[in-house]
Amino acid sequence: MDYLKIGIKSIAKKIGIDLIGFTSAKDFENIRPYIDDRAQKGFLSGFEEENIEKRLDPLKAFPKAKSIISIGMSYNFYVDKPPKNKFTGIVSKSAWGKDYHRVLQRKIKELMENVNKELLPIDYIAFVDTGPLSDRAIAHRAGLGRYGKNGFIINPKYGSWIFLGSILIDKKIQEDEPLEDDICKSCNLCIQACPTGALEGPYLFNASKCISFLTQKKGILTHNQQKALGTNIYGCDICQQVCPYNKNAQYTHNESFKPEFHLAFPKLEYILNMSNKEFDEGFKTTSAGWRGKKILQRNAIIAAGNTKNYKLLAESLKDSRPDIRLNTICVLKQLGKPGREILEKRTSEKHRKR
Numbered sequence: 001m002d003y004l005k006i007g008i009k010s011i012a013k014k015i016g017i018d019l020i021g022f023t024s025a026k027d028f029e030n031i032r033p034y035i036d037d038r039a040q041k042g043f044l045s046g047f048e049e050e051n052i053e054k055r056l057d058p059l060k061a062f063p064k065a066k067s068i069i070s071i072g073m074s075y076n077f078y079v080d081k082p083p084k085n086k087f088t089g090i091v092s093k094s095a096w097g098k099d100y101h102r103v104l105q106r107k108i109k110e111l112m113e114n115v116n117k118e119l120l121p122i123d124y125i126a127f128v129d130t131g132p133l134s135d136r137a138i139a140h141r142a143g144l145g146r147y148g149k150n151g152f153i154i155n156p157k158y159g160s161w162i163f164l165g166s167i168l169i170d171k172k173i174q175e176d177e178p179l180e181d182d183i184c185k186s187c188n189l190c191i192q193a194c195p196t197g198a199l200e201g202p203y204l205f206n207a208s209k210c211i212s213f214l215t216q217k218k219g220i221l222t223h224n225q226q227k228a229l230g231t232n233i234y235g236c237d238i239c240q241q242v243c244p245y246n247k248n249a250q251y252t253h254n255e256s257f258k259p260e261f262h263l264a265f266p267k268l269e270y271i272l273n274m275s276n277k278e279f280d281e282g283f284k285t286t287s288a289g290w291r292g293k294k295i296l297q298r299n300a301i302i303a304a305g306n307t308k309n310y311k312l313l314a315e316s317l318k319d320s321r322p323d324i325r326l327n328t329i330c331v332l333k334q335l336g337k338p339g340r341e342i343l344e345k346r347t348s349e350k351h352r353k354r
């Protein structure tokens with residue numbers, strides 16, 4: 001093993017990076033068939049890099065690249081007895097605590113600053129989620145984990161509860177070997193558990209059906225999409241929760257991913273009534289905030305509909321903001337008689353005022 005690799009690994013360990021692996025900067029032609037297939041079927045989310053050549057070739061992102069470092073950080077924070085009642089929204093574990101994009105980017109900066117100081121100067125470019133390349137494909141080739149049928153990179157120690165970051169560097173480092181063996185075998189639990197059929201088959205993910213995608217999609221959702229949302233406010237963890245490899249996954253002690261209960265288990269009422277300041281100081285500091293306050297509030301209205309929270313819907317129908325009222329009307333229209341009654345009551349109140 002070269003000294004640079006040993007040095008980088010030791011610094012990573014010292015500063016609390018859970019997983020690290022190394023691969024070359026050669027192309028990712030091996031995933032072209034997967035991307036092509038999904039694109040042809042219309043299964044992509046639209047959040048990915050559109051230019052397929054940029055997605056496959058690290059040199060297009062960083063022409064000097066010789067190797068890629070893949071890092072993984074567990075976000076599996078243990079919570080004893082999470083608060084939950086009928087009118088609490090579900091926020092995915094990935095949005096608990098501080099926004100992982102910032103947490104991992106900060107770690108990468110710390111790692112590279114130390115490498116530059118203690119080992120040698122390295123030129124690099126780093127991505128957490130936002131790069132053109134597939135963080136999963138990089139992590140797989142760098143030996144961080146295997147693919148599950150749910151599409152996740154599953155690590156033997158931390159399961160799939162890991163965020164990934166990719167660092168393209170201008171130095172050659174000896175590659176790690178991918179973990180190739182099939183871990184799913186005859187298990188299909190994730191495919192069976194997905195409430196919307198977004199896992200259309202093994203390794204075949206259809207973003208347009210995924211609840212996580214719907215919680216982030218802008219605009220008015222269709223009736224079926226609204227029903228699919230349930231009480232999810234941001235993201236979805238079901239296909240990870242059922243995975244046997246996550247049952248004994250090691251927990252993290254990283255305080256950055258410690259949830260604030262009012263944000264990780266939010267009351268629908270809180271989401272609907274939060275001020276801009278509360279949003280900025282709360283959800284915006286998590287990874288659930290990137291689409292803005294309105295989307296979370298739309299999801300809370302849908303969740304209120306799905307839990308028949310008529311009191312909250314009647315209140316949000318009087319909201320001063322047209323977006324909130326419009327979303328509430330759409331939800332009430334789907335609710336049959338009780339929904340119609342709330343709408344009629346509101347219309348007659350308005351007439352009386354005139």
Ligand code: B12
Pocket residue numbers: 031033034035036038044045047048049092093094095128129130131132133134135136137147150151152153154160161162163164165203205207210212213216234235236237239
């Ligand atoms: C766009 C995006 C989304 C979209 C679409 C997700 C998707 N699965 O495509 C939406 C908004 C739905 C989403 C949701 C989530 N996301 Co997301 N997302 C991304 C993003 C930015 C791009 C993913 C992408 O390009 N997808 C398109 C597909 C085609 O590419 P891919 O998933 O990377 O897989 C390619 C290869 O890995 C390979 N491949 C796939 N399966 C197999 C199997 C075999 C055997 C082989 C050889 C190859 C192979 O081919 C694929 C190309 O088709 C990545 C970050 C990044 N830049 O890579 C994060 C990322 C995939 N997301 C992540 C997370 C955590 C989530 C959520 C859990 C958040 C949440 N709780 O709601 C959900 C999970 C949804 C799910 N079931 O996948 C993590 C996954 C970490 C992990 N351990 O795998 C990533 C890597 C972010 C990160 N940096 O940590 N996400």
Ligand code: SF4
Pocket residue numbers: 193194195196197198199209210211212235236237238239240
């Ligand atoms: S995140 Fe939820 S909706 Fe999306 S594939 Fe997994 S279980 Fe299905």
Ligand code: SF4
Pocket residue numbers: 148149150151183184187188189190191242243244245
């Ligand atoms: S639930 Fe089963 S099939 Fe799905 S990823 Fe986990 S082991 Fe594989």
